[in-house]
Amino acid sequence: MRRYIMMLLFSGLNIVAYNQVIKGTVFDKKTNEKIGFATLFFNGTFVGTYSDENGHFELDISKNASMPLTVSAIGYYSVTITDLPIDKPIPVYLTPKVYQMKEVVVSAKSRTMQRKANLRTFRDQFLGATDNARDCIILNESDITFNYDSDDDTLKAFASKPILIDNRALGYKITYYLDKFEYYRKSNSFIFKGNIIFNEDLLTEESQKQTFERKRKTVYLGSRMHFFRILWADDLKSSGFVIRNSAGENLTYQDIVKNKDARVKFLQYPENLNICYYTKEPISKLIFLKQQVFFDSNGYFDPSGISWEGAMVKQRIADWLPYEYSLY
Secondary structure (H helix, E strand, O other), rough: HHHHHHHHOOOOOOOOOOOOOEEEEEEEOOOOOOOOEEEEEEEEOOOEEEEEOOOOOEEEEEOOOOOOOOEEEEOOOEEEEEOOOOOOOOEEOOOOOOOOOOOOOOOOHHHHHHHHHHHHHHHHHHHHOOOHHHHHHEEHHHEEEOOOOOOEEEEEEEEEOOOEEEEOOOEEEEEEEEHHHHHHHEOOOEEEEEEEEEEEEEEOOOHHHHHHHHHHHHHOOOOOOEEEEEEEEOOHHHHHHHEEOOOOEEOOOOHHEHHHEEOEEEEEEOOEEEEEEEEOOOOEEEEEOOEEEEEEOOOOOHHHHHEEHHHHHHHHHHHHHOOOOOOO
Protein backbone atom coordinates (compact mmCIF):
# COMPACT_ATOMS: atom_id res chain seq x y z
CA MET A 1 0.00 0.00 0.00
CA ARG A 2 2.79 2.38 0.95
CA ARG A 3 4.55 1.67 -2.31
CA TYR A 4 1.35 2.35 -4.23
CA ILE A 5 0.96 5.72 -2.51
CA MET A 6 4.51 6.73 -3.35
CA MET A 7 3.96 5.74 -6.98
CA LEU A 8 0.88 7.97 -7.08
CA LEU A 9 2.94 10.90 -5.81
CA PHE A 10 5.12 10.55 -8.85
CA SER A 11 2.43 10.19 -11.49
CA GLY A 12 3.49 12.35 -14.41
CA LEU A 13 7.13 12.48 -13.28
CA ASN A 14 9.60 12.82 -16.13
CA ILE A 15 11.55 9.61 -16.64
CA VAL A 16 14.43 10.26 -18.99
CA ALA A 17 16.80 7.98 -20.85
CA TYR A 18 19.76 6.71 -18.84
CA ASN A 19 22.78 8.80 -19.75
CA GLN A 20 24.36 9.92 -16.49
CA VAL A 21 22.95 7.53 -13.93
CA ILE A 22 23.69 7.67 -10.23
CA LYS A 23 23.09 4.69 -7.96
CA GLY A 24 22.99 4.26 -4.22
CA THR A 25 21.20 3.17 -1.06
CA VAL A 26 19.25 5.13 1.56
CA PHE A 27 19.87 4.33 5.24
CA ASP A 28 18.51 5.34 8.65
CA LYS A 29 21.34 7.31 10.24
CA LYS A 30 20.63 5.98 13.74
CA THR A 31 19.91 2.30 13.05
CA ASN A 32 21.77 1.89 9.75
CA GLU A 33 18.70 0.09 8.41
CA LYS A 34 17.79 0.56 4.77
CA ILE A 35 14.89 2.92 4.04
CA GLY A 36 12.49 1.73 1.38
CA PHE A 37 10.44 4.07 -0.81
CA ALA A 38 12.48 7.17 -0.02
CA THR A 39 12.02 10.00 -2.50
CA LEU A 40 14.96 11.29 -4.54
CA PHE A 41 14.44 14.39 -6.66
CA PHE A 42 15.79 17.71 -7.87
CA ASN A 43 14.13 20.37 -5.76
CA GLY A 44 11.64 22.46 -7.72
CA THR A 45 11.42 20.14 -10.74
CA PHE A 46 9.42 17.21 -12.09
CA VAL A 47 12.49 14.95 -12.09
CA GLY A 48 12.73 12.25 -9.42
CA THR A 49 12.44 8.64 -8.42
CA TYR A 50 12.12 6.57 -5.25
CA SER A 51 14.16 3.83 -3.65
CA ASP A 52 12.94 0.24 -3.77
CA GLU A 53 11.92 -1.78 -0.71
CA ASN A 54 15.62 -2.38 0.05
CA GLY A 55 16.57 1.29 -0.14
CA HIS A 56 18.33 1.02 -3.52
CA PHE A 57 17.85 3.67 -6.20
CA GLU A 58 18.94 4.74 -9.67
CA LEU A 59 18.36 8.17 -11.23
CA ASP A 60 19.40 9.87 -14.46
CA ILE A 61 20.90 13.28 -13.65
CA SER A 62 21.96 14.28 -17.17
CA LYS A 63 19.50 17.20 -17.44
CA ASN A 64 20.03 18.44 -13.88
CA ALA A 65 23.68 17.64 -13.22
CA SER A 66 24.45 21.11 -11.87
CA MET A 67 21.68 20.95 -9.24
CA PRO A 68 21.93 19.25 -5.83
CA LEU A 69 19.88 16.11 -5.25
CA THR A 70 17.31 16.06 -2.45
CA VAL A 71 16.49 12.85 -0.58
CA SER A 72 13.36 12.68 1.59
CA ALA A 73 11.31 10.02 3.32
CA ILE A 74 8.26 9.95 5.55
CA GLY A 75 9.36 10.56 9.14
CA TYR A 76 12.85 11.82 8.24
CA TYR A 77 14.55 15.14 7.64
CA SER A 78 15.56 15.76 4.03
CA VAL A 79 19.20 15.82 2.99
CA THR A 80 20.79 17.54 0.01
CA ILE A 81 23.68 16.02 -1.92
CA THR A 82 26.04 17.96 -4.17
CA ASP A 83 28.86 16.75 -6.43
CA LEU A 84 27.03 13.61 -7.45
CA PRO A 85 29.42 10.79 -8.48
CA ILE A 86 28.35 8.47 -11.30
CA ASP A 87 31.29 6.09 -10.93
CA LYS A 88 30.45 4.67 -7.50
CA PRO A 89 27.35 3.95 -5.35
CA ILE A 90 26.19 6.74 -3.04
CA PRO A 91 25.25 5.95 0.58
CA VAL A 92 22.58 8.37 1.84
CA TYR A 93 21.81 8.70 5.56
CA LEU A 94 18.56 10.26 6.78
CA THR A 95 17.93 11.47 10.33
CA PRO A 96 14.54 10.60 11.92
CA LYS A 97 12.31 13.52 12.82
CA VAL A 98 11.83 13.98 16.55
CA TYR A 99 9.28 16.56 17.65
CA GLN A 100 9.34 17.97 21.17
CA MET A 101 5.89 19.38 21.75
CA LYS A 102 4.91 21.22 24.93
CA GLU A 103 1.81 19.75 26.50
CA VAL A 104 -0.87 22.29 27.35
CA VAL A 105 -4.15 21.38 29.06
CA VAL A 106 -7.01 22.93 27.09
CA SER A 107 -10.60 22.00 26.43
CA ALA A 108 -11.52 20.13 23.27
CA LYS A 109 -13.43 23.18 22.05
CA SER A 110 -10.49 25.51 22.67
CA ARG A 111 -8.11 23.10 20.96
CA THR A 112 -10.39 22.94 17.89
CA MET A 113 -10.64 26.72 17.67
CA GLN A 114 -6.89 27.12 18.16
CA ARG A 115 -6.13 24.55 15.48
CA LYS A 116 -8.35 26.38 13.00
CA ALA A 117 -6.55 29.65 13.76
CA ASN A 118 -3.14 27.97 13.44
CA LEU A 119 -4.08 26.37 10.13
CA ARG A 120 -5.21 29.74 8.82
CA THR A 121 -1.89 31.30 9.82
CA PHE A 122 0.03 28.38 8.31
CA ARG A 123 -1.80 28.68 4.97
CA ASP A 124 -1.22 32.44 4.82
CA GLN A 125 2.52 32.14 5.45
CA PHE A 126 3.20 28.86 3.63
CA LEU A 127 0.98 29.21 0.56
CA GLY A 128 1.01 33.02 0.54
CA ALA A 129 -1.66 35.68 0.54
CA THR A 130 -2.00 36.21 -3.22
CA ASP A 131 -5.01 35.46 -5.42
CA ASN A 132 -3.33 32.21 -6.46
CA ALA A 133 -3.04 31.11 -2.84
CA ARG A 134 -6.80 31.21 -2.49
CA ASP A 135 -6.98 28.58 -5.23
CA CYS A 136 -4.44 26.29 -3.54
CA ILE A 137 -5.71 23.34 -1.50
CA ILE A 138 -3.68 21.38 1.03
CA LEU A 139 -5.09 17.88 0.65
CA ASN A 140 -3.81 16.41 3.91
CA GLU A 141 -4.09 19.14 6.54
CA SER A 142 -4.74 16.45 9.18
CA ASP A 143 -1.05 15.48 8.89
CA ILE A 144 0.03 18.96 10.05
CA THR A 145 0.41 19.52 13.78
CA PHE A 146 1.31 22.58 15.86
CA ASN A 147 2.74 23.54 19.21
CA TYR A 148 -0.10 24.77 21.41
CA ASP A 149 1.70 26.86 24.02
CA SER A 150 -0.43 30.02 23.99
CA ASP A 151 2.27 32.00 25.82
CA ASP A 152 4.84 31.27 23.13
CA ASP A 153 5.36 33.96 20.51
CA THR A 154 6.44 31.33 17.98
CA LEU A 155 4.00 29.10 16.12
CA LYS A 156 5.71 25.92 14.97
CA ALA A 157 4.24 23.51 12.44
CA PHE A 158 5.30 19.90 11.94
CA ALA A 159 4.51 17.39 9.21
CA SER A 160 6.00 13.90 9.35
CA LYS A 161 4.31 13.11 6.04
CA PRO A 162 4.79 15.11 2.83
CA ILE A 163 2.29 17.92 2.32
CA LEU A 164 0.19 17.34 -0.78
CA ILE A 165 -0.95 20.50 -2.57
CA ASP A 166 -3.39 20.99 -5.42
CA ASN A 167 -2.55 24.33 -7.05
CA ARG A 168 -5.73 25.01 -8.99
CA ALA A 169 -4.54 28.50 -9.99
CA LEU A 170 -1.38 27.46 -11.87
CA GLY A 171 -2.39 23.89 -12.71
CA TYR A 172 0.14 21.85 -10.72
CA LYS A 173 -0.05 19.02 -8.22
CA ILE A 174 2.79 19.39 -5.73
CA THR A 175 4.45 17.47 -2.91
CA TYR A 176 6.31 19.45 -0.25
CA TYR A 177 8.60 17.90 2.37
CA LEU A 178 8.48 20.30 5.30
CA ASP A 179 11.56 20.30 7.53
CA LYS A 180 10.90 23.49 9.49
CA PHE A 181 8.14 26.07 9.89
CA GLU A 182 8.17 28.90 12.44
CA TYR A 183 5.97 31.98 12.53
CA TYR A 184 6.80 34.83 14.94
CA ARG A 185 3.60 36.58 15.95
CA LYS A 186 5.01 39.81 17.38
CA SER A 187 7.21 40.62 14.39
CA ASN A 188 4.83 39.06 11.85
CA SER A 189 7.80 37.24 10.30
CA PHE A 190 8.33 33.60 9.41
CA ILE A 191 10.74 30.98 8.18
CA PHE A 192 10.03 27.68 6.50
CA LYS A 193 12.41 25.17 5.00
CA GLY A 194 11.81 22.09 2.95
CA ASN A 195 11.83 20.71 -0.56
CA ILE A 196 9.27 20.69 -3.34
CA ILE A 197 8.63 18.38 -6.24
CA PHE A 198 6.09 18.98 -8.97
CA ASN A 199 4.12 15.80 -9.58
CA GLU A 200 1.67 16.70 -12.32
CA ASP A 201 1.16 19.44 -14.90
CA LEU A 202 -2.50 20.03 -15.79
CA LEU A 203 -1.78 22.31 -18.73
CA THR A 204 -3.09 19.62 -21.09
CA GLU A 205 -6.66 20.32 -19.99
CA GLU A 206 -7.87 22.58 -22.82
CA SER A 207 -10.66 24.16 -20.77
CA GLN A 208 -8.14 25.63 -18.35
CA LYS A 209 -5.08 25.92 -20.60
CA GLN A 210 -5.28 29.63 -21.39
CA THR A 211 -6.00 30.51 -17.75
CA PHE A 212 -3.04 28.47 -16.52
CA GLU A 213 -0.72 29.95 -19.13
CA ARG A 214 -1.76 33.51 -18.31
CA LYS A 215 -1.35 33.07 -14.55
CA ARG A 216 1.99 31.30 -14.93
CA LYS A 217 3.32 34.12 -17.07
CA THR A 218 2.15 36.69 -14.52
CA VAL A 219 3.94 35.02 -11.59
CA TYR A 220 7.06 34.34 -13.66
CA LEU A 221 7.69 37.91 -14.78
CA GLY A 222 9.69 39.66 -12.09
CA SER A 223 10.22 36.46 -10.07
CA ARG A 224 13.49 35.13 -8.69
CA MET A 225 13.53 32.49 -11.42
CA HIS A 226 13.08 35.17 -14.08
CA PHE A 227 15.82 37.30 -12.53
CA PHE A 228 18.44 34.57 -12.52
CA ARG A 229 17.59 33.40 -16.04
CA ILE A 230 17.98 36.96 -17.31
CA LEU A 231 21.20 37.34 -15.37
CA TRP A 232 22.60 34.12 -16.85
CA ALA A 233 21.79 35.33 -20.36
CA ASP A 234 23.32 38.77 -19.69
CA ASP A 235 20.09 40.41 -20.84
CA LEU A 236 19.45 42.95 -18.10
CA LYS A 237 19.12 45.92 -20.45
CA SER A 238 16.01 44.66 -22.23
CA SER A 239 14.51 42.65 -19.36
CA GLY A 240 13.03 45.37 -17.16
CA PHE A 241 15.25 44.47 -14.22
CA VAL A 242 17.36 47.19 -12.63
CA ILE A 243 20.01 46.33 -10.03
CA ARG A 244 21.42 49.00 -7.74
CA ASN A 245 23.88 49.13 -4.87
CA SER A 246 23.35 51.02 -1.61
CA ALA A 247 24.55 54.25 -3.24
CA GLY A 248 21.80 54.00 -5.86
CA GLU A 249 24.23 53.23 -8.70
CA ASN A 250 22.99 50.95 -11.48
CA LEU A 251 25.01 47.75 -11.76
CA THR A 252 25.74 45.69 -14.86
CA TYR A 253 26.23 41.99 -15.49
CA GLN A 254 30.00 42.47 -15.37
CA ASP A 255 29.73 44.11 -11.93
CA ILE A 256 28.01 41.19 -10.21
CA VAL A 257 28.58 37.95 -12.20
CA LYS A 258 31.77 35.93 -12.00
CA ASN A 259 32.28 33.22 -14.61
CA LYS A 260 34.23 30.16 -13.58
CA ASP A 261 33.70 28.82 -17.10
CA ALA A 262 30.96 28.91 -19.74
CA ARG A 263 28.76 26.58 -17.67
CA VAL A 264 29.41 27.77 -14.11
CA LYS A 265 28.47 31.26 -12.91
CA PHE A 266 28.39 32.94 -9.51
CA LEU A 267 26.66 36.05 -8.21
CA GLN A 268 29.09 38.17 -6.22
CA TYR A 269 29.20 41.73 -4.90
CA PRO A 270 30.72 43.29 -1.74
CA GLU A 271 27.33 44.49 -0.46
CA ASN A 272 23.64 43.63 -0.72
CA LEU A 273 21.70 44.40 -3.89
CA ASN A 274 18.45 46.26 -4.57
CA ILE A 275 16.44 44.77 -7.43
CA CYS A 276 13.55 46.45 -9.22
CA TYR A 277 11.44 45.00 -12.01
CA TYR A 278 10.36 48.09 -13.91
CA THR A 279 10.23 51.34 -11.95
CA LYS A 280 6.62 50.94 -10.82
CA GLU A 281 7.30 47.67 -8.95
CA PRO A 282 8.28 47.46 -5.26
CA ILE A 283 11.97 46.95 -4.63
CA SER A 284 13.39 43.58 -3.58
CA LYS A 285 16.55 43.31 -1.53
CA LEU A 286 19.01 40.49 -2.13
CA ILE A 287 21.05 39.84 1.01
CA PHE A 288 24.24 37.82 0.60
CA LEU A 289 24.82 35.00 3.09
CA LYS A 290 27.82 33.72 1.14
CA GLN A 291 30.60 35.52 -0.71
CA GLN A 292 29.65 33.76 -3.96
CA VAL A 293 26.26 32.31 -4.90
CA PHE A 294 26.01 29.67 -7.60
CA PHE A 295 23.19 29.99 -10.14
CA ASP A 296 22.16 28.14 -13.28
CA SER A 297 20.62 28.87 -16.67
CA ASN A 298 17.22 27.46 -15.63
CA GLY A 299 16.89 29.99 -12.79
CA TYR A 300 18.13 27.75 -10.00
CA PHE A 301 20.32 29.39 -7.35
CA ASP A 302 21.88 28.22 -4.12
CA PRO A 303 19.16 29.11 -1.56
CA SER A 304 21.60 28.89 1.36
CA GLY A 305 23.57 31.79 -0.08
CA ILE A 306 20.80 34.40 -0.24
CA SER A 307 18.13 35.92 1.96
CA TRP A 308 15.35 38.06 0.44
CA GLU A 309 13.31 41.05 1.49
CA GLY A 310 10.62 42.99 -0.34
CA ALA A 311 8.54 42.13 -3.38
CA MET A 312 10.07 38.75 -4.25
CA VAL A 313 9.34 37.36 -0.78
CA LYS A 314 5.60 37.56 -1.48
CA GLN A 315 5.87 34.65 -3.89
CA ARG A 316 5.49 31.52 -1.81
CA ILE A 317 4.32 27.98 -2.58
CA ALA A 318 1.18 29.10 -4.44
CA ASP A 319 3.27 31.19 -6.85
CA TRP A 320 6.21 28.83 -7.42
CA LEU A 321 6.92 27.41 -10.85
CA PRO A 322 8.95 24.32 -11.74
CA TYR A 323 12.37 24.89 -13.27
CA GLU A 324 11.04 23.24 -16.43
CA TYR A 325 8.72 26.20 -16.98
CA SER A 326 9.28 28.08 -20.22
CA LEU A 327 7.71 31.43 -21.04
CA TYR A 328 7.56 30.56 -24.75
